[in-house]
Amino acid sequence: MNRVLGRYSEYVYAILRIVVGFLFVLHGTVKLFGVPILASGPIGALGTTAAVIELVAGLLIVFGFFASFAAFLASGEMAVAYFITHFKSEAPLPIQNGGELAVLYCFIFLYIAAKGSGVWSIDSLRGAPVAKL
Secondary structure, rough: OOOHHHHHHHHHHHHHHHHHHHHHHHHHHHHHHOOOOOOOOOHHHHHHHHHHHHHHHHHHHHHHOOOHHHHHHHHHHHHHHHHHOOOOEEEOOOHOOOOOHHHHHHHHHHHHHOOOOOOOHHHHHOOOOOOOO
């Protein structure tokens, strides 16, 4: 399979970065603006901070502009979200406490932070160094 897909790995990574970033943006827009679906209710100061991080970091990741920094921040937000919202001593596993999405986002963003913006990014157009794993 590596012979077939391996030569496209940079483009597959770019698609991953763009799609995950876009999905993260949607989390922010729902919390801040009720778009594309209505939010469940008031989100408070912590929720507003999280929504702004989701919106801004998600857009930076989508466009590949300082994506490493944005993804590192987003990874941290998702780690905090997991431990504040989902982790319970009586249900410590993500599958038990509904935190799978937070954990998945956390580690995908950590990977993006390590790998960098890659191809199809503003960083590649401006000649910024692209991290290689």
